[in-house]
Amino acid sequence: MKKLSPKEFSQSLSLYLDGALDEQSRHEFKAYLAANPKAASELEILKKQQQLLKSQPAIPSNEWFWQRLSARLEKERKRRETVYPFSRKYLPIAASLAVLIAASAGVLLFQQRSLLTKFFFEKKEEVQHLYQENILQGKLLPLFSSLNKDQVLQFAFFGTLPLDAQANTALRVDESEENGSRIEFAKNETKQHPQVTVQEFCDAVDATPAQQRIVDSILTSAKEKIEKSVFLGENKALAVHADLAKFNRRTMSHLAASLDLPQRKKFQKFLITSHSPYTFAVVAAPTPRTDARAPRSARMEQFVVITPESCSLAQINVDLENIRQNIELTAQEFQSVNARAHALIREFSAHARLPRTPNPSFRVFSDSDYFSVRVENNALEPSRDEMPFEVMARAPQAIRFRYESQEMPEIEKFFNDDSEPSIQFFSNGSRKPSAEARKFDPLRRRGIDLDSLINLPRDRKSQPRVNQIKKRYNNPFEL
């Protein structure tokens, strides 16, 4: 047998000891051991090591081994039963059943989603109703129940309603806010607007008897809306319809819709001569709005309710007939309603006691002269009482170009064009046009680039005039 390396020798020795060498290898290694006494002594040492290992004493048996083990097994079994109230072998079945039940419940809920939506909406309304009962306690007294149609028309033209004649207090709406509106209770109404009567309006537009009846109907409807929009609660609460700021433009839009095209031009002139902050503009026909939200209750209206302790948006069920009956029963009390409202407004304003609103979408501001409620459009649910025409809030004061820029026939033609499908009113208030109003900018919609028009005369003589017009266009309310 050839000479083995130490590693080969150790490996062969181990296998020889275990009897794992094949017959030939075993004979060869046996001969090798016989020829090498040192190798044979290594075998003896390894055998001795094996004997020593085998002679290792066993560990004493534990008589209590099973008792301890069975106790632990019982404990484990109870733990598993606590986790699963059934044998573990049923776990896959239980899991499958759970998934099946969950899927079935999901399908059922999806199929019945309309009923569920209705159910939760009704519950929400019930909760709101309970809440509103607490914030508007006692009788609701309308602040504007005795308006005449001239006052309604005045409101449509100027957005102002007289509140207390003695204190010269008025309610003023202003829809010039960016994406919202403002309802102001002015302690001293400083803006004195000219008086406009229904008769003057009908005469100005040459309204036919049939149109006069329509106008009368529109103003009656508007009067009722205003009457249902501002209330005084007996517990020092003031409730203002959140859409009140839209009512005057809506009335104007209805009036315009009742007129023929030539009459609208007269109406436009009448607006100018009466210094109304509104004017016509032309917009595309409005697209019908789709409302994916749950349907609102037909009797609920959204109000801003202000008390000395709270300020919130609330859904209120306004039953005007019932309110009128109460008013008749308490006529003497009603006489002092406006005075009480004035006192309350003065209290709110003078002492700045209005609390912070939890909803950032509407805010209440006050100082020593007035307090106002600013409502963002996204705070309100969409109104179902849409205007017949799309009516925008503020926009550039387009009418001025007609009279001030005689050299711009295209713009003049644009404002005298009667072929457009619908009408838009613009207000010439004191603030910048809203982003939405800019989007509906009639010039831009018609592809007219104002810059290119007013930059045409570039001589030194006309440039100051061009700059003036440009400035007015970009800052249309800066007069």
Place this chain on the structure above:
Amino acid sequence: MVNQEVVQGTDTPLEQKSDDILITLFQSGEEGVFRILVDRHKERVRNLIYSIFSDASVVDDIAQDVFIRTYEALPKFRFESSFYTWLYRITVNKCRDEMRKKKMRKFFSLHAMLDGSEAELQSKIRVNPEDNSTQELIAIGLKQLPEKFRIPIILKDIDGMTYEEISEIMQCEIGTVKSRLFRARTMLRNVLKPLLES
């Protein structure tokens, strides 16, 4: 054949029935036979653990963990190996887990030991026969071997298992078993050299 024997039944007491029959009975709901299996194999399991750890205080706790694991896994036993081989595999795996836990605790010292050369290792772990009894010296010598060498030599030279059984228990090739075994013997022989040559 096992099932047939169980179905037909014999007069043989349960204690004398084979492991396979007892397991079949267990799997059919006779959980009481588990005690017979425990009584039959507990000493081998305990001694294997004792050989691996050379520490009597940990033997019963680990052995009980082994049998609890066996109890839980027994319904899924497929008779692809003998029960005691399967039980030993559970035991060895449990011992490995315990050794890993201990290794983490002694990380730095053991890490330094394993990183050294074999000669360095031997010099570190060589026992002195004058200090301890023979059994203690062998126990210390075994304990000094790394786990992958210690377990094969215990299974072969103490428990008398075959290469096939060891490879099944340790889940490795027979050649690997042979290789580890001769290296383990060489390492242990070098460690116990003073004792073996005296």
